[in-house]
Amino acid sequence: MTQADATMKGKTCMITGATSGIGQATAVALARLGAKLILVCRHPKKGAATQQEIAHQTGNEDVQLILADLSSQAAVRQLAADFLATNQPLHVLINNAGVVNLQRQLTSDGIEEVFAVNHLAYFLLTNLLLDRLKASTPSRIVNVASEAHKVGPINFNDLGGAQRYRTMRAYGQSKLANIMFTYELARRLEGSGVTVNGVHPGAVATGLGKNNGRWAQGLIKALGLFFKTPEQGAATSIYVAASPQVEGVSGKYFLNSRERKTSKASYDVAAQQRLWKVSGEMTGLR
Ligand SMILES: NC(=O)c1ccc[n+]([C@@H]2O[C@H](COP(=O)([O-])OP(=O)(O)OC[C@H]3O[C@@H](n4cnc5c(N)ncnc54)[C@H](OP(=O)(O)O)[C@@H]3O)[C@@H](O)[C@H]2O)c1
Secondary structure (H helix, E strand, O other): OOHHHOOOOOOEEEEEOOOOHHHHHHHHHHHHOOOEEEEEEOOHHHHHHHHHHHHHHHOOOOEEEEEOOOOOHHHHHHHHHHHHHOOOOOOEEEEOOOOOOOOOOEOOOOOEHHHHHHHHHHHHHHHHHHHHHHOOOOEEEEEEOOHHHHHOOOOHHHOOOOOOOOHHHHHHHHHHHHHHHHHHHHHHOOOOOEEEEEEEOOOEOOOOOHHHHHHHHHHHHHHHOOOEOHHHHHHHHHHHHHOHHHOOOOOOEEEOOEEOOOOHHHHOHHHHHHHHHHHHHHHOOO
């Protein structure tokens, strides 16, 4: 998609995890297309620096910042309340913030952090903003998932890896949850004018995993030489968020801006419904 293909003038787009990597590159591109941006970031200084940098790089001053640590459900609820109180429409929600942990960690809510940030925050934030998205149609939800979802089915008996924690299993399961959430939500949103799709950005040189100490940082730096740049990695998120070619398309998964099939486990409708129910219970949503 070239910039001539799409304009986002008059569109309000919220993007989580905009201080780094794919989220930041996505935000810059959407600002260039003329969108009003709501950046969701957890660190005040980093968030403010990103806000200024995007405005400086693109000339688009319409960049707002909302602070929230997405590992905390109270913070996600506050973020949604803060945004809803502004009475702005919401045309695009990009659930992008993500984390990988070598060691199992619990959030302030006592939930394993990768599942909490990568899946439950997508689930809770989207549901809290759904009425506003419905009131702003045509509107789009983009869930940044990953090919790492192919690790296998959701382990409902040990969702948080309390019995056995394996890094890529926990990360992959959270990304599978992104896709299953996308498919279940698409069914629920049929005919509403709100679409929801998942994307895989590719293997991208970003800050993902850098929270795991020096050894991980070195490995990420070395691997990054062979990976896509954040700008290249953001291309599919931008396409799904903004391209006229995706108007009305829902319940799909995109890689390199093309629809792709996902794992067999991801299409299990009973498991999608079970995940929805469990996620509702874990976030206190009914
Ligand atoms: N990189 C890849 O190869 C790849 C491949 C497939 C999918 N993905 C997906 O792409 C998405 C973006 O990742 P990335 O590669 O761009 O990684 P990144 O550079 O590490 O960016 C992650 C973003 O998420 C934010 N974040 C993490 N935990 C948060 C929390 N608790 N509250 C609020 N924000 C939080 C980070 O904020 P801070 O700046 O404050 O840390 C950062 O802005 C993720 O969903 C990831 O799973 C990445």
